[in-house]
Amino acid sequence: MSVELWTWIVVFLTFGLYIGIGIWARVRETEGFYVAGRGVPAVANGMATAADWMSAASFISMAGLISTLGYDGAIYLMGWTGGYVLLALLLAPYLRKFGKFTVPDFVGDRYYSQTARVVAVIAAIFVSFTYVIPQLVGVGTVFARYLGVPSITGLWIGVAVTALFAVLGGMKGITWTQVAQYTVLIIAYLIPGFAIASILTGNPIPQLALTFSDITTRLNQIQVDLGFTQYTQPFQSFDMLNILLITACLMFGTAGLPHVIIRFYTVPTVKDARASAGWALLFIALLYTTAPAIAVFARYNLINTLNGKSIEEVKQIDWVAKWEKTGLLRFVDKDGDGKITIAPGRAFNLIPGTNRPDFNNPNPNSKNEVFINNDIIVLATPEVAKLAPIIIALVAAGGLAAALSTASGLLIVISSALSHDLYYRIVNPRATEAQRLLIARIGILLAVLVAGYFGQNPPGFIAQLVAFAFGLAASSFFPAILLGIFDKRTTREGAIAGMVVGLIFTASYIIGTSYFGMPRWFFGVSPEGIGTVGMVLNLVITYVVSRLTPEPPKEVQDLVESVRIPRGAKEAHYH
């Protein structure tokens, strides 16, 4: 059977499974809709969090990115995992004890202020929309590459499936679908990883193969022979300060992202909240420790397959021909010797104002004759390793699972911000249970449609948007929640001043340096890392302003004392 037929079968089966789970998990009350009835076991919540967290970018692009960055890829590896330690130790247990539905719930109640609640609602919606757009774009891309379906059609198929299980099942439907999606995506990631490790090193476990075989030593030698620096050589793309700040910004941003935080509202007890953060990171680490191994194997393999070979012969290889057609792989014979040369620098100049190469415009300043898009590294690994068509089909389904699971987690945040925080907590606090549930369903449907629209017409600055999301989360939510729990003296005025200054500083630096030619005036810090500075600024201002303003009311101080004690989490939300 052909790869395409297998892919249709696997995609059809997995989508059927997700919809089936949505129908089975449909809910009748808001507790079920927003927090899955707080009945999710710790291990299942760990899996759901892992699927929620690992997006199309983690699944498809990360290994390729690391393979290009070498050591410097550490910013993503440590940055997108280290935040879970902060979540588990500093936030998750206490937010679970607090026991409402959303992040703005905590900010609004703890800071006894509707203004703070509205700021939190706006930040939650902005951060989540920023993030959901690339997910839906990713769904369209997978459909286009594997099934020959136009990417817009693929995108709307994904939107329809997500809408179905999210509207019916709310958080409960999303949670159990994410458990299934995690299973699909991790199998799809690990099997090609085992296969290629085994072929290249004889050791099937990618992490052990990376550490104990001589593959990296060989890659280092090849890189030096071709004029690159060693793969393991640090600080080639960023200096030490930027590596530190970007890593920190991704860590603190992770801990401040609403779609990750609300997953910890769904478990029965505080004890489960702590444990499920551990399970979540264990499940994430399975992929995140495999990715750097695949990055090394794939780079070694690609250089060996291509460098010095005749261009005509290479073009006969199946996967080369296929990926060349998609524009993700391209050769140019600059020196006219009919052979491929891999060297440092770009093979082609970029189309001005974009990140895409202009295939009619070879770059004369580099001897490099190959353009390889980062995404190929994961997508082509099964073909390079000559695995069965069903495995290739599974990778397509894995990419879809990663994108859809993240999209659905973000959509519930947007929907709950609109229907719970804005409608119920601010506009109509006397709404009945039935009204609230109806509004929640309409909210998620609206969110899915708007996100679909933006997925179809993505803004041109997606890459900066992701930096923005993390910078924003790090410089606003993380300090507000952290001090809300650990510093009883933090006041409404302090928290609002801190959030506003943190946000304005971070946003203006990112926008200024990216679009208005502002120099990187803060010690040359790149926009991806500036959120760390915004966070420190926020912490300092919140602390100082809080000491200069009247202390929080007695009931707020009691609230802080109560979230610090685990007992009573099961009843806490019925007051």
Place this chain on the structure above:
Amino acid sequence: MDKAKAEAYWRANTTLIRNLLIVWAVVSYGFGIVLVSLLNNIKLGALPLGFWFAHQGAIIIFVILIFIYAAQMNKIDQQFDVHE
């Protein structure tokens, strides 16, 4: 729950958090970034040690830290009788 006991419980918790976060920062920012070139003179298996921390070790230690926290807190919860 009386105030002194609540404060002692909170102190036990924050001390544990502080200790674990020191390890968290040392393995990632310390071994993985600031000291990477120094540690790269040592080999773990076939990999330079600093590189190993940045691409493998720190992540593995993060997972272990969370499970240690969860287990220790369960004990502290029992000890102060605040468990569920």
